[in-house]
Amino acid sequence: MESSSASTSAVRRDPPRALALLRTLSLACALVWSIWANSTRPPVVSGAVDSLHAEIDRARASPSMLLVRIDASRNIGAATQDPDRILDRVAVRIADELLEARVPLAPPAAAVEGWLDTHGMYLLPISSHPRVSRRLEREEMEASVAAIRARLSSPVHGVGGLNPRRDPLSLQPLLFGERGAMSYVDMDGRAMATGTGDLRARRTESLLIGLRGDADETRVRGIADRVSESDPVRIDLVGVQAQDKMRLTLLEGLLPKIALLLLSAGLATVAFARRSTTHALRAVGLSILSVACFAPFGPSMDPLSIPIWCALLATCIAILARPRARESAGALVILATSLTPLLALTHAPWQHMIWIWIWPATITLAVALRLCFRGVSDAHARDDDPPLANAPPEALASFSTRARSVAICLCVFLIAALTLQEFEVAPSSDFEFGSAHARELERAVARDFFVERNVVRFESEGSTVNEVLDRSPLTLKPLRVLLGDVANRVDSPGSFVLPGELLESRRRSLRTLNIDEKIGDLREILQAQGFRDEAFNEFLNGATELRRFPDAKAALESGLGEWIRRFIRTEDDRVILSHEFELRRTDPTFLPIITQVGTPRGAAISTMIEVRDFEASLAKLLLTQLWLITFITWASSRSLNQAITSGLCTAGTLAAVLVLTTTARFSMGAPLFPILLICGATAGAVTRIDPEVSGAKWKSWFCVWQASAGLALLSTGQAGWIEFGLTLTFGLVVAVGFARFVAPGIEQMLAGGTRARAEESSAPTSDTSATNVEQEPPQ
């Protein structure tokens, strides 16, 4: 044994030339690879926070919008103008300047009125025709007209919104079966459609103007700036795309800062711990190289993945900075498989599990680079920790140590059991990242108009525009059950057009009602009861005009055409039409109802799945990680006691982190999974890193180096990242606490006390002996 140790030491002090050549070669290969990979395929930086959503649910195609609000600070004094007039003027000016870049967000009010006047009778479903027939009977019509006259003697008739001109027989309620079925036409929601199809908020002085998806943003901003200069308004670009761009700008500013902070913190702490600047520079440099080799192939650098990239870089620094003698293969494998439990998720939010191979590959490369530098590293290592055999056995064997360990474990698990009774799940779409102004804009749109992320789409296909539009009422019909409890409203051309087969059947049915004659009677009744029949001409003329059909062609040529085209797109010679529903909220209990009627798409669907599956996913992840760490520890040490100890420390760390996130009311959702797993894996790894009590300081340093990622995140000031940073830092502190203060006691207790442990110390485990073989003798 001694001779072996001596020869090993001799080799390390004087590394062979072959090793130096291998080191240079591998370093050069890694360097060339990273430069080539980063130059040919630079890492993607994105401001989107929907990377956990299924690709098909992401709102990439949703158009941006212009939010116009009255600037009260400029509309004061003698020059005060009526907000309505300002908004009307601004809307007209923007429409004139934007031209084709603008799209109606709602069916224009005048176009809808004209459409209903002309085609109202056709739009009534056949099931309502018996009731229409009853209302067209002479006695019924006389009673209806008399009731209108009677109601006119009420002071609140007009102010209350009663307007019998367009519907003297109260037929429209038959047309508007459910509130919200005809977009903004039949509902008194937060907003109403203007004459040009913009949305006007009811409660605030603001206007929302839709933009085409391919609108030139620079031109739009230029127009907005010009208009806001001449009128007392503030104009902002809003919508998912605009929000993503704002976040991207912010992210691009923060990335250098966070990288600099992380690397500086790593450099300083490694230099301090190892008392060597060379070590620090080498560790940080090789870490950057390791990450750079795989960054182009990893997930895009967005607000949700940047914390993981930081943690990966910090973990590489920690691996490369530690003295070679103080690590075990088991610990490295645990660290490399930190994110492997993500495989257990049925719903794969983490970008198709790309992290599952990027993380271990980077760690493996870091370990490989470290192996290349083994000789150099160990030649300069300052290891003044005495080996296990030199430690006083009393310290390890004390009863208080074991009792303390058990007590800490029990306390943590008890607190976790009490705290985790109830927690609120926050979906990834709620992740807080961005400027306060951007968040305020998002809230303003949600409050005054609609919640964009709650909009889901149902799609139908066809070969031509007319075909898909003609069929749209049929594809919309089963979806209408969502209106009411699940959805506020539906935006769909299917509410306004009729397919050919339905047109024919309705025409036949309407002919049986003998409408021409009945409308003639109604005209007489109106005159007889003192009404001016011309005042009801929109209804009287429209009801008798059955030669004009509400078909796809007429709809596209009418004032509704521009709005209808918003729902139609062409993909690979297929014409696709969308029906858009605004859900009341993203409640997972809606999912069975929604999926029963169709195949919905939209961020809301992914959000609901994410929230619904959160608890099951969390349980799966934690159990998988516990099993994995226990298994790896057992496989590397062949000691069940050590395996159980590692598992217990991991479980304790995870429980403590969950307690923190719950009590501090952090956003608890799928974005937190990797952070939890990293904390758990670190707890398992640092328990295994050095089984010797006297080498405990390296456990602490390992966590300090990793925690530099958390500290760098904290410094950014972004709420979401601060939560991530705090969780990671806290988890690592708890991990090292468990490794240092709980693991020894538990392991001894499991080993059967002092005597058993003493026996073990005389016959060390394979892993410990392996480590001891590699140890450098104290200098």
Place this chain on the structure above:
Amino acid sequence: MKRREVCRLLMRCSGLAGGALAIFSAPAVGAPATTKLERRLELWRVYARRNQRLVARYRSTRRTSLLKEPLYQSGTLLFEAPGRLVLRDDTIDGSTTYIDESSARIIPNRDGKDHEVVLDAGRDSPALRWILTKTLALFAPGDGSTIENAASLKAPRGRVPTLEILPLKKRDIRVRLRALIVTLDPASGAISSILIQESQGDEFRVELSDHRQDVSAADFQKLMDD
């Protein structure tokens, strides 16, 4: 001689002082507008103070482009503080309107149940909510703050005391309602007429007479049940 000069000087000084007084008191000339409004509100307060239960007769006129001729009705107004108002037309061709703070019900006197309309003054009907609040506040005892709230109050010139209540510049109210004009009795302060000017040009005027204030609860209930 000296005495005359002193007298002249005194006269000049008094003239200057008078001029100064006139100048400094000039802003008071603009005050009558406010004073007039205050006076009229005070007049109304005196009347409304005793309106715990009010019964009055009315004659209503609706001018609308829907009808060839104005629509005249007469009926009984019943008000119980703080927020219950009923306008019951006398004839079978008329209707009965029940008003409270949150809704209005219009029931035609003939076939009422079949053609009853309930207007909910919820969040989405600001114009209706505004008119209901103001109408109830006009009859209820109070200091007038409810009338002034979310409205612009004016006292137009003229011998007949009139209050013009305009909704503030809110599109969702003004899209339906232009103004509410209330005429008071110069002696008693009783509301003699209410004119509702709708945005589309229609007008509804109700002229009140035979005010019976502080009607006993039993009598009031009897009138309500009739």
